Amino acid sequence: MTEKEEKGKKGKAKKKLTVQMLRETRKPPKENLERQKDQRKIIKAIKGALKSGPKTIPQIAQETNLRSDEVVWYLFSLRKYGEIQEVEEVEGYYTYKLVEEDEGEKNEA
């Protein structure tokens, strides 16, 4: 543990989180909370579709009833955070799969 990390751990143990203090003076906008709910559903649907094996974007869109451009946006956002990876190209479309947790750790290492 670095010096900064140790200091941070001690600091957090002592005091109230600043986000809690902020919430006492202002609430998060309703639309942000709604967006969070919507996004959670979409991400769950995309990951759910990939549980049965690698799929192309049109296949995921068909299975989840999401628009294919919406699937592109979320799929590649998740890919940037290491949760999804491409497998192979099949007739102009790549297939994508979920990154298993141990696989993600291996990639990180």
Next chain:
Amino acid sequence: MSYDVMVIGGGIAGMEASLTLADAGYQVLLVEKSPSIGGKMIELSKVFPTLDCAGCITTPKMAATANHPNITIMTYCEVQEIYKEGEGKFRVKILKKPRYVKVDDCIGCQRCEIACPIFVPKEYEYGLIGRKVAYIPFEMASPRKALIDLDNCVMCGRCERACPTDAIDFLQQPEVVEEEVKAVIIATGFKPFDACLKKEYGYGRYKNVIHALEMERLLAPSRPYNWVLRPSDGKVPDRIAYVLCVGSRDKSLDFPICSRVCCMYSTKQAILFTSALPLADVTIYYMDIRAFGKGFEEFYNMAEDMGIRFVKGKVAKITEKEDGNLVVRVENIDDGTIEEEEYDMVVLSIGLTPNSEVVKAFKNVEIELDPFGFIKPVSENTNPVLTNVKGVFVAGCAAGPKDIPDSVAEANAAAIQCIDYLYEVGAKVVVR
């Protein structure tokens, strides 16, 4: 701490001017509006005509700027007011926007980012993918420190709980700091043309019509997708069209000037795309090819030799088919025929528009603008970096569209002219 020069803008011109001044021993304050320095150049894939990696050129420059003992960088800050109080004396007020992260404590570990549950469009990728609300702007950001976009936050506190150094501080407030400088260099760059204004091309309505900076990101090594893919459905495109002069040389937009770069960056992108997919069909619709720089004509010839099709014609309209393909209607000027061609994707080669809002910060002097809104130099040919206000200099695209080598040359010219002015007003050099 007092500074000799304030450089406004941390893009390639701002960094270059800062480094030249700092190497000469002057104290430089570099103010950048966004959370990282690097400007537009760090977003690019490669540069023309040498096809050198843009990131490989920009990141050492960013590191040199960030680590120079004579340069102080203020990122995520805006210059609000500038008062000229005599020769060699400018009083400036700078707004420090809250990052909600203590910069000195943040170690850039991204744990806050991973813990954050919300995605919003990522500015660095032109919204092609999402970023989190707690985020580091991009992989090579300098400083590589997180910030929190409070407007989109749900205040769940996951970022704060995940932070190993207790760096998150939701109670930070905006702060105005006052500094005194002896001279100012404006290097605020340009704004990309808003392609939505050319309604006939369907940008913003048709997913597969993208602009050239989005294509730069798709071609860059740190690209948002795993390859160049259609944003509508992730298909690998076989046929791509480029439409040149979108938002430049266009009297209908009251913007008749040339962007000076769209011919060559489109040719570069076409070469990069064709190199990776030799069987792909790339067509460039142009008014004139302006290959005026060193090696540009050879670069254009190389593109033709690679099979890239250049068609002299103005695109009238783009329409979308049900499968997301796009039909481009164009008059071929060489033979007078009207063509309708189908493509998987269309790239709009957008022009460079002014980013001169900073002139409003000058409260008791007025910086002159040219008819198009760029900062007007005293003389474009003999004094391209002097503004009408003594002690205020301009460099790069803030004074008009230009390519990277010209911006760098101008940044050095501005720094040298500035040193001349500092000598005149008696600023002392710090020898280290």
